[in-house]
Structures are given as C-alpha cells and as structure tokens.
Amino acid sequence: MAITLTVNDEEVTLDLDPDTPLLWALRDHLRLTGTKFGCGIAQCGACTVMLDGFAQRSCVTPIGALEGATVQTIEGLDGPEAEAVQAAWTEINVPQCGYCQSGQVVSATSLLREVPKPSDQEIDDAMAGNLCRCATYARIRKAIRQASDSLEA
Amino acid sequence: MHPIVKPAFAPRPTRRGFLAGTxxxxxxxxxxxxxxxxxxxxxxxxxxxxxxxxxxxxxxxxxxxxxxxxxxxxxxxxxxxxxxxxxxxxxxxxxxxxxxxxxxxxxxxxxxxxxxxxxxxxxxxxxxxxxxxxxxxxxxxxxxxxxxxxxxxxxxxxxxxxxxxxxxxxxxxxxxxxxxxxxxxxxxxxxxxxxxxxFTLIGAEGITRLDARSKSTGQAEFTIDVYRDGMQVVAMVHPPKFGATVASVDDSEALAIPGVRAVRQLPSGVAIYADDTFAAFRGRDAVVVEWDESAAETRGTDEIVETFTAAARTASLVAEEAGDADAALAGAERVIEAEYVFPYLAHAAMEPLDGVIEWDGSAAEIWSGMQIPTTSHATLAGVMGLGQEAVTINTMYTGGSFGRRATPDNHFAAELANVAMAGGPGAYKLLWTRENDMQGGYYRPLTVHRLRAGLDGAGNITGWVNQLANQSIMRGSPFEAMMQGGLDPTSYEGANDLPYELPNRRLAWAEMRSPVPVLWWRAVGHTHTAYAVETFLDEVLETGGRDPVQGRLDMMRADRPRDRAVLERVAEMAGWSGPGTGDRRYGVAMARSFGSYVAQVAEVEDRDGAPHVTRVWCAVDCGLAVTPDVVRAQMEGGIGYGLSSILGEAVTLEPGGRVAQVNFDGYTPLRLPEMPRIEVSILPSAEPPSGVGEPGLPPIGPAVANAWRALSGQAVRRLPMRPA
Incomplete structure (x- = not known):
C-alpha cells in the first residue's frame, strides 16, 4: 500500500506495510538517520519528530495513518526556534554521547514554538518524555532558557 | 573498568610506534x-x-x-x-x-x-x-x-x-x-x-566540544546509522534465562513474514535476517524457540539475596586488615551493625548494542563501538577464521556505554562474527532491541554488605569490619590471571584504603557464583562500596555524637590531604551547618576513585514519600583539569547516572530465573524533572590529570541517603530507594 506524505518539505511515497513505524520508514527507507531508536515503545523519546506541527514518537506511529501528513525530522528542522535551540545546545556543550539529542532538540523546539517563555514547570513537563542516560538534563534546561531568551531579544 | 588491571595477555606498551612508520x-x-x-x-x-x-x-x-x-x-x-x-x-x-x-x-x-x-x-x-x-x-x-x-x-x-x-x-x-x-x-x-x-588551551574555559554541533543537528554518525549496499538487518532472540541454550527452533511463522530472509541458530541464540529493521523485529517476535534450561539460573532475586546475605555474614577472604578488629568489637562499649543489598543494574545506554559487518569470504570490515578493540579484533578474526590483518574495525560514535561495550569475553563481537558466518558473504547490521539489552545480563553485580563498628564510651570508632558478597567480574575472563590470592579488587574497591583512621579494621569478601553475567558499570565497585561505607559511617558518627563533616575531618588520615581538601571545599560551597531541621535536609559523602577525589552535599526534600533531590554541591580534585567544562559535564553526568540508579533502578529475577524488567517502562531511569541543580567546584591542582568519567558517581548515593535519613528517619539499606 503506497502512502504519500511530506517529509522535510519533500513529497515522498512509501510503498511499505502500513504497520511499519514511521521511525523505520525514515531510517531504513529514506535514510534519514538523525532520528534514533531507543526503546520501540514510546518511553525514551530518541525517535521524536515533528508530525503535523507537534512532537511525536515515531517508533509507535504506523505509516498507514500518515497519508497526507507533514513530517519534520532533525535533518529538516528549521525556523528561528530550531536555530536558537541548536545554537544554545552547541554553545552550552549539551551533548555527551549525543544519541538522544536529536529527540531532545525536536522536543525543545516544539516547546518553544508553543510556549516562547516556558516556566521551569513547563520545561520539566515538555522534556520528561526524553531520556538521556548521560544525564545532560541540567544543561538541557539551561539551553532551553538561553534559546528562549535569544528569541525574545 | 578498573584502572589498576593490566591484562596478562597483552603486549607491554611500546613507544616504538610513536613517531615512525605511520x-x-x-x-x-x-x-x-x-x-x-x-x-x-x-x-x-x-x-x-x-x-x-x-x-x-x-x-x-x-x-x-x-x-x-x-x-x-x-x-x-x-x-x-x-x-x-x-x-x-x-x-x-x-x-x-x-x-x-x-x-x-x-x-x-x-x-x-x-x-x-x-x-x-x-x-x-x-x-x-x-x-x-x-x-x-x-x-x-x-x-x-x-x-x-x-x-x-x-x-x-x-x-x-x-x-x-x-x-x-x-x-x-x-x-x-x-x-x-x-x-x-x-x-x-x-x-x-x-x-x-x-598553556593557553589546557585549563581554558569556553572550549566547544568538537562534536557538540554535529550531535545537536542529527549529523553525527553512530553505528546504527551505517547502511551498506544489500545489507540485511539481524535481530536476535536470546535465552529467557541466563545459562539456557537453544533446544529447538520453529521458524515457520517468522519466515512467513514479508522481508524475513532467514532464521539461523547461533551459539548465543537465534538470529533473524531480514531486509529491514521492522521485518527483523517482527520475525524476532514470531520465531518460536524451545530452550534447554538445565544449566540455567533459576533462582529469583529474593533467593539470591538470601544466599548472598548468608555468605556476607561469613565472608572470610581478607582483602585488607589492620590491628585486631574482632578484639576491638568484643571490647567496644557499643557495636552497631547494618546490612545493605544492592541490585543488579543494567547500563541501559541509549544506543542498544549494534554492529555492522561486511565480508567477502576473505576480508571483513566492521563498524561498531567497541571499548576494547584489540581483543574484539582478535575475537572477530578468530571466529571468522581470518588473519587479523584481514579484519578492519571502524570505531563509530557510540550512544553511551557506561562499561557495557567493554566486555572481556567479547560476546557481542563473537555474535556479530557468527551472524556474518551463518549468513554467508554480504553485509549485516546486528541490532539488539531494548529488550535484548535489558534482559541480556552483564549487569552491575548484585552485592550484599555487612558492616559492623565498635564505639568506645566517648563515641570514637574503635573497630570496623566490612564483609561483602558478590560475583567476580574478573572470574572467567582474561583478567582472571590477575586475581591475586583469589581476590577480585573490582568487587570491593572503595571499601579498602579508606581515608579515615581505622586502626582496627578488616575487609573480607565472599565470591558468589551465578550464570548471570556481570560487568563493570560506571564506577564499578565504588557504586556500592561508597554507599555502604559512607551511609554506615554517617550513622556511626551520629551515634557517637559527631557532625557528618567534622566527624569525617577528625578521622581523616594525615596522608590524605586531597580527600580533606574536597570535603572542606564542598562544606564551604554548601554552607554546611549540619543535616538541617526543616523540610529540606542535607547529606554529605565522599569517595576517591580512579585517581580522583570527589565530595558532594545533597539537598533533599520529601515528595510523595520518596526523596527528591533539589540541589547538589560537588567538589572534585582530578589533578590538572585539561578541559574544565568537560570535567563539570562528567560530574553532572556521574551524579545523574548515580542518582538514577539509587532512586529507581533494579534488574530483578522472578522465581524461576526470568528477568522481570523488559524495557524503560519497568526499568526506570532518571528523567529531567528529577535532575537536581548542580554546582561543581574544581580544585586547582598541578598534579597530573586523573579520571572524571566515573568519579562523579560514587558519593551521590550516600549523600542523598544521608540527607533522606535526616529527613525521614529511615536508613535505606536495600536499593533502589523507591522500587518500581
């Protein structure tokens, strides 16, 4: 069954089993490898992408439900919020092993698009679904605040 | 890994290759x-x-x-x-x-x-x-x-x-x-x-990690990101109990799944070969395997703990001894005693174990994250029957390890080679699922400590006995040759050579056996010894009427000025004035590990009956700090990883021997809302640089537990602090 959707501003057609998780369609078939596999059950957030404008776990999203959908992966993430987040991430040296950071950056970007000046509680709530075993959490908090400040300036 | 060990099988380091023939x-x-x-x-x-x-x-x-x-x-x-x-x-x-x-x-x-x-x-x-x-x-x-x-x-x-x-x-x-x-x-x-x-760069602030940008934009390439032409993805079914082996395989349902190419029995389990990951994982779910469990671990955690506890009480292999501890306890005004139970822990690095191998029958190329490439190289060549020169290893960015990819038995390299051999010439990506990882063993050893201390009438510690039981990491590995007198230092490191004056003391170990494979896990033995020693000491000091900081300083050995300095520094940072009295309490702990000295103070409050850590102060002496921001990041990471384990991590075996935890729903690492604010102070030093990857971890558990005891009155002696 062929499914047509927009990925990073390009229309793509996927002729795959409709049960195929978006994660594996992106990675194995579109070779967009920035989105990572961590658990397969939406518990770790490494596979987070933007789906129709909202952060979504691609490992539990079957492509059969995505006809006409719009997907942005870390490779196609753009706009002022994404740029501010990635600049802050680099400047503050957030990443250690780096494996979870694509998902963290997508979640943080999604947060700032919806809530430009998030409170501590809003940051905690928005980022609680993204695990980081290197525990870069303190720097993630700091980078989100810095990105938020830079957008305001 | 332990810093002292020098593998007996290894060539000695040579400088010959330094500037020549490159x-x-x-x-x-x-x-x-x-x-x-x-x-x-x-x-x-x-x-x-x-x-x-x-x-x-x-x-x-x-x-x-x-x-x-x-x-x-x-x-x-x-x-x-x-x-x-x-x-x-x-x-x-x-x-x-x-x-x-x-x-x-x-x-x-x-x-x-x-x-x-x-x-x-x-x-x-x-x-x-x-x-x-x-x-x-x-x-x-x-x-x-x-x-x-x-x-x-x-x-x-x-x-x-x-x-x-x-x-x-x-x-x-x-x-x-x-x-x-x-x-x-x-x-x-x-x-x-x-x-x-x-120096203009060594010790400088404002250094951006060379990988910071690529890891913030999805461009950094990890093993899982390697794709080769015609590559098949391979998923594994491993034994459901440690020590079990394959008895029979029914692959009919798996082979009926579109995209599944083959099912092969390997020494480590059953491999499913497929055109893509989704098909491989579906095949993994569909294959039916009967297991031979005759040599398997069938004890549950409760039974293992019971056995290990009994062994700790009679542990007699002496790792360190001074004076006459038994006489000191016998003559003490008061004897305090406590037993501690530490669970198996999974490393649970974010990138599950994976590797890509491509071979044409005469030469092989590998992409993977192997922490000991020299021995992995030998294993790959050996399993494939190739000369080492015919095997090339490309070390990729790796999504965490915490020790998991430093396996002395090279089980993953062997499995990767076996996947290639059973599949025939071609390219394969072996990708473990989170379930393979969580239930696959190579855990931080389950450990039981028994501690006893004798006090005189003035509250001074006159005798100290620490007995513990756990499995040896070195036993059965190439490192076994370095076990002197039957002792594996990674089992008890951190419980010996304490910075405190304890003239009558004994440390004794009982080696346990189990088919559950164990491995170094960030900070290795210090993950449990620091907790046992520093929480027990806190209780003993309180019994003797001592302040946790001043009591430690009063006992500090004269030849341990660096331990003293980090403790004094952290007390100053935190404005230490005792464990406190209000809704927020304070605990202190310290540990020397991997050549570095770290002391921490934790601020803890009660959230729904469980400890919530709001702040941590950390003082570290790691010699010359080459990149201070990396030192701080490693202290933060060590604190987060350690806090994660003591709060909510445990791998448990059900009666019968199956692992109860399957994925991140049952094994619950620390999440962002639980991360405390952390302040790190690096002590200036002209000493040579020492480690920072692990030393940030050992003090956090006991610092939190000591604060929690001050707040709740409960001494947590069986971890984690809030079981799932």
Missing part, C-alpha cells in the same frame, strides 16, 4: 567518507596532507585532524585529546577535528592497559604526555619547514593560533601552507614540551 597505516584505510553525515570513523588523508605521526594529520585547508585512540562515548575523548595536540602545536581551536583511530595496539595502546582500550577513566590521563609530544613534534616540523622556506633561524619563529610567523622579516604562513614542505622533513627524535604556565 604513512602506510593511514593510507591503508579505505572507508569512503559519507557526504551528508559527520562520521567519527577514520577517513583517508587528503592528498598533500602532512602526517607527522600516527595521531595527527594537517591538511592543505589548514584543518588539523587528530586520530583519537579512545572511543568517544560521551566522555569527551574527541575533545580532550585534540586539545592536548592543539596546545603543543599552538593551533587555533577552530581548525581542530577529531576522528576515531583504527584498531592498532602498536600505535594506539592505552598506556594503562598495554592494549587499545577505553575504561577505568584513563582516557585523558594516559594520553596526556603522548598527545602533547605528538603535537610538539608536529609543531617542530612546521617550524623547521618555515625556517628552510624563509632562510631564517628556527629559533626566531613563533607560532600562535595556527599561524607560523617570523617577526623580523614579517613572514607568515598557515599550517596548511607549510604542510607539504613539513611532510618532507625529518621526524624529530625528542621535542621540548611547554611549561604549564604557558
């Missing part, structure tokens, strides 16, 4: 660079490059690429080692690049191990002089080339931020412009290193 090696590599991704794996040098030694390449475009002999697993090797080179070369930080060195123990051995490997928080410390010498040699060759070119004395030439200059004549050249000429010059035998007073 061109052929580097030119011999043949990994095609991928245009879109930033790969950490080695690439061939560009034509016209200057390759002064096995560690450095200077390209005509002025970039300086350092071949990093340690795997980048998050700890910052790909930043720290290039920084040492840049310092001695007087390069500009912006021109530095990092690549992972290939597997070659002659060129890239860890000076602490004698083979190529990363662990024991030794990466920076063992590279400190080697990389500086490499950088100084490259600088000398560039200067010599410039002197010849300009016809001026080399002594009049200066180098700063990547620019070679001769003041009197006004000549200037970049590294790239001199690269071709420098490559023709002789390699200097001996080079002078900088006076530390002249």
């Amino acid at each position: 061109g052929g090696l580097i030119l011999g590599l043949h990994l095609a660079p991928q245009a879109r991704a930033e790969s950490s794996a080695p690439t061939a040098p560009t034509p016209g490059a200057f390759v002064p030694n096995a560690f450095i390449r200077v390209a005509p475009d002025d970039t300086v690429t350092v071949l990093v002999k340690h795997i980048e697993i998050g700890q910052g090797a790909n930043t720290g080692l290039p920084l040492l080179v840049a310092e001695e070369m007087d390069a500009d930080w912006s021109q530095m690049r990092a690549e992972q060195a290939p597997s070659n123990p002659q060129l890239y051995a860890n000076a602490a191990f004698g083979i190529q490997g990363t662990g024991g928080s030794t990466g920076l410390s063992n590279s400190y002089m080697t990389m500086r010498r490499a950088g100084a040699a490259a600088r000398a060759m560039l200067v010599s080339a410039a002197a010849d070119l300009w016809g001026v004395p080399a002594a009049e030439i200066t180098v700063s931020k990547g620019v070679v200059a001769h003041g009197p004549t006004g000549n200037e050249a970049s590294f790239g412009a001199l690269a071709e000429a420098a490559a023709k010059g002789p390699v200097p035998e001996d080079v002078a290193l900088k006076d530390p007073a002249d």
Whole structure:
C-alpha cells in the first residue's frame, strides 16, 4: 500500500506495510538517520519528530495513518526556534554521547514554538518524555532558557 | 573498568610506534567518507596532507585532524585529546577535528592497559604526555619547514593560533601552507614540551566540544546509522534465562513474514535476517524457540539475596586488615551493625548494542563501538577464521556505554562474527532491541554488605569490619590471571584504603557464583562500596555524637590531604551547618576513585514519600583539569547516572530465573524533572590529570541517603530507594 506524505518539505511515497513505524520508514527507507531508536515503545523519546506541527514518537506511529501528513525530522528542522535551540545546545556543550539529542532538540523546539517563555514547570513537563542516560538534563534546561531568551531579544 | 588491571595477555606498551612508520597505516584505510553525515570513523588523508605521526594529520585547508585512540562515548575523548595536540602545536581551536583511530595496539595502546582500550577513566590521563609530544613534534616540523622556506633561524619563529610567523622579516604562513614542505622533513627524535604556565588551551574555559554541533543537528554518525549496499538487518532472540541454550527452533511463522530472509541458530541464540529493521523485529517476535534450561539460573532475586546475605555474614577472604578488629568489637562499649543489598543494574545506554559487518569470504570490515578493540579484533578474526590483518574495525560514535561495550569475553563481537558466518558473504547490521539489552545480563553485580563498628564510651570508632558478597567480574575472563590470592579488587574497591583512621579494621569478601553475567558499570565497585561505607559511617558518627563533616575531618588520615581538601571545599560551597531541621535536609559523602577525589552535599526534600533531590554541591580534585567544562559535564553526568540508579533502578529475577524488567517502562531511569541543580567546584591542582568519567558517581548515593535519613528517619539499606 503506497502512502504519500511530506517529509522535510519533500513529497515522498512509501510503498511499505502500513504497520511499519514511521521511525523505520525514515531510517531504513529514506535514510534519514538523525532520528534514533531507543526503546520501540514510546518511553525514551530518541525517535521524536515533528508530525503535523507537534512532537511525536515515531517508533509507535504506523505509516498507514500518515497519508497526507507533514513530517519534520532533525535533518529538516528549521525556523528561528530550531536555530536558537541548536545554537544554545552547541554553545552550552549539551551533548555527551549525543544519541538522544536529536529527540531532545525536536522536543525543545516544539516547546518553544508553543510556549516562547516556558516556566521551569513547563520545561520539566515538555522534556520528561526524553531520556538521556548521560544525564545532560541540567544543561538541557539551561539551553532551553538561553534559546528562549535569544528569541525574545 | 578498573584502572589498576593490566591484562596478562597483552603486549607491554611500546613507544616504538610513536613517531615512525605511520604513512602506510593511514593510507591503508579505505572507508569512503559519507557526504551528508559527520562520521567519527577514520577517513583517508587528503592528498598533500602532512602526517607527522600516527595521531595527527594537517591538511592543505589548514584543518588539523587528530586520530583519537579512545572511543568517544560521551566522555569527551574527541575533545580532550585534540586539545592536548592543539596546545603543543599552538593551533587555533577552530581548525581542530577529531576522528576515531583504527584498531592498532602498536600505535594506539592505552598506556594503562598495554592494549587499545577505553575504561577505568584513563582516557585523558594516559594520553596526556603522548598527545602533547605528538603535537610538539608536529609543531617542530612546521617550524623547521618555515625556517628552510624563509632562510631564517628556527629559533626566531613563533607560532600562535595556527599561524607560523617570523617577526623580523614579517613572514607568515598557515599550517596548511607549510604542510607539504613539513611532510618532507625529518621526524624529530625528542621535542621540548611547554611549561604549564604557558598553556593557553589546557585549563581554558569556553572550549566547544568538537562534536557538540554535529550531535545537536542529527549529523553525527553512530553505528546504527551505517547502511551498506544489500545489507540485511539481524535481530536476535536470546535465552529467557541466563545459562539456557537453544533446544529447538520453529521458524515457520517468522519466515512467513514479508522481508524475513532467514532464521539461523547461533551459539548465543537465534538470529533473524531480514531486509529491514521492522521485518527483523517482527520475525524476532514470531520465531518460536524451545530452550534447554538445565544449566540455567533459576533462582529469583529474593533467593539470591538470601544466599548472598548468608555468605556476607561469613565472608572470610581478607582483602585488607589492620590491628585486631574482632578484639576491638568484643571490647567496644557499643557495636552497631547494618546490612545493605544492592541490585543488579543494567547500563541501559541509549544506543542498544549494534554492529555492522561486511565480508567477502576473505576480508571483513566492521563498524561498531567497541571499548576494547584489540581483543574484539582478535575475537572477530578468530571466529571468522581470518588473519587479523584481514579484519578492519571502524570505531563509530557510540550512544553511551557506561562499561557495557567493554566486555572481556567479547560476546557481542563473537555474535556479530557468527551472524556474518551463518549468513554467508554480504553485509549485516546486528541490532539488539531494548529488550535484548535489558534482559541480556552483564549487569552491575548484585552485592550484599555487612558492616559492623565498635564505639568506645566517648563515641570514637574503635573497630570496623566490612564483609561483602558478590560475583567476580574478573572470574572467567582474561583478567582472571590477575586475581591475586583469589581476590577480585573490582568487587570491593572503595571499601579498602579508606581515608579515615581505622586502626582496627578488616575487609573480607565472599565470591558468589551465578550464570548471570556481570560487568563493570560506571564506577564499578565504588557504586556500592561508597554507599555502604559512607551511609554506615554517617550513622556511626551520629551515634557517637559527631557532625557528618567534622566527624569525617577528625578521622581523616594525615596522608590524605586531597580527600580533606574536597570535603572542606564542598562544606564551604554548601554552607554546611549540619543535616538541617526543616523540610529540606542535607547529606554529605565522599569517595576517591580512579585517581580522583570527589565530595558532594545533597539537598533533599520529601515528595510523595520518596526523596527528591533539589540541589547538589560537588567538589572534585582530578589533578590538572585539561578541559574544565568537560570535567563539570562528567560530574553532572556521574551524579545523574548515580542518582538514577539509587532512586529507581533494579534488574530483578522472578522465581524461576526470568528477568522481570523488559524495557524503560519497568526499568526506570532518571528523567529531567528529577535532575537536581548542580554546582561543581574544581580544585586547582598541578598534579597530573586523573579520571572524571566515573568519579562523579560514587558519593551521590550516600549523600542523598544521608540527607533522606535526616529527613525521614529511615536508613535505606536495600536499593533502589523507591522500587518500581
């Protein structure tokens, strides 16, 4: 069954089993490898992408439900919020092993698009679904605040 | 990994390869660079490059690429080692690049191990002089080339931020412009290193990690991101109990799944070969395996704990002894006793174990994150029946490890080789699921401590006995040859050589056996010894009417000034005035591990009946801090990883032997809302650099537990603190 959707501003057609998780369609078939596999059950957030404008776990999203959908992966993430987040991430040296950071950056970007000046509680709530075993959490908090400040300036 | 161990099977470190015979090696590599991704794996040098030694390449475009002999697993090797080179070369930080060195123990051995490997928080410390010498040699060759070119004395030439200059004549050249000429010059035998007073990069703030950008934009290339033409994805079904083996396989349902190509029985389990990951994982779910459990671990955790506890009570293999501890306890005014139970822990790195292998029947190329490439290399070649020269290993960026990818038995390398052999010539990606990882063993050893202390009438500690029981990490591995007197130091490290004056003391160990494989897990033995010692000591000090900080200082050995200094510093940072009285309480703990000294104070409150840590102060003495921001990041990470484990992590076996935890729903690491604010102070030091990857971890558990006891009155002696 062929499914047509927009990925990073390009229309793509996927002729795959409709049960195929978006994660594996992106990675194995579109070779967009920035989105990572961590658990397969939406518990770790490494596979987070933007789906129709909202952060979504691609490992539990079957492509059969995505006809006409719009997907942005870390490779196609753009706009002022994404740029501010990635600049802050680099400047503050957030990443250690780096494996979870694509998902963290997508979640943080999604947060700032919806809530430009998030409170501590809003940051905690928005980022609680993204695990980081290197525990870069303190720097993630700091980078989100810095990105938020830079957008305001 | 433990820093002391030197594998008996390993060649001794040699300097012979340091500045010689490197061109052929580097030119011999043949990994095609991928245009879109930033790969950490080695690439061939560009034509016209200057390759002064096995560690450095200077390209005509002025970039300086350092071949990093340690795997980048998050700890910052790909930043720290290039920084040492840049310092001695007087390069500009912006021109530095990092690549992972290939597997070659002659060129890239860890000076602490004698083979190529990363662990024991030794990466920076063992590279400190080697990389500086490499950088100084490259600088000398560039200067010599410039002197010849300009016809001026080399002594009049200066180098700063990547620019070679001769003041009197006004000549200037970049590294790239001199690269071709420098490559023709002789390699200097001996080079002078900088006076530390002249360092401009070592110890500097504002250093951006070389991998920060690529890891923030999805461009960093990990093993899981490697795709080869015609590559099949392979998923594994492993035994549901440790020590079980395959009895029979029904692959009919699996083979009926579109995209599943084959099902093969391997020594480690059953492999499903498929066209893509989704098909491989579906095949994994569909294959039906009968297991032979006759040699399997069938005890549940409760039964194992019971056995280990009984063994701890009678542990008699003495690891350390002084004075007469038994007489001291017998004559004590008061004896305090406590038993502690620490669970198996999974490393649960974010990237599950994975590797890509491609072979044509006579040669094999591997992409993976292997912490001990030298022994993995031998295992891969051995299983495949190939000469080691026919096997190439590309070390990729790795999504965490925490010890998991440093397996002395090389079980994953063997499985990868077996996947290739059973599949025939071609390309394969072996990708474990989270379930394979969580239930696959190689855990932090389950450990039981029994502690006793005797006090005199004035509250002084007169006797100290620590008995513990756990499995040996070294037993059954190549490291077993180093077990002297039957002792495995990784089982009890941190419970011996305490910084405190304890004239009558004994440390005794009982070695336990189980088919459950155990492994070093970030900070290894210190993960439980620091908790047992520092929480027990806190209770004993309180019984004796002592303050936790002052009580420790009063007992501090005169020959342990660095321990004293970090404790005094952290007390100052936290404004220590005791455990406190209100809704927030304070706990302190300290530990020396992997050559570094760390003391921490935790601020803890009660949230729904469980500890919530709001702040942590951390003082660290790691010798010279080469990259202070990386030191801080490793302290933060160690605190987070340690806090995660003591709050909510445990692998448990159900009665019968199955692992109860399957994925991150049942095994629950720390999440962002639980991360405390952390303040790190690095003590100034001129001592050589020591480790930071692990030492941040040991004190956090006992610091939190001590604060929690002050708040709740409960001494937590069975971990984790809030079971799932």
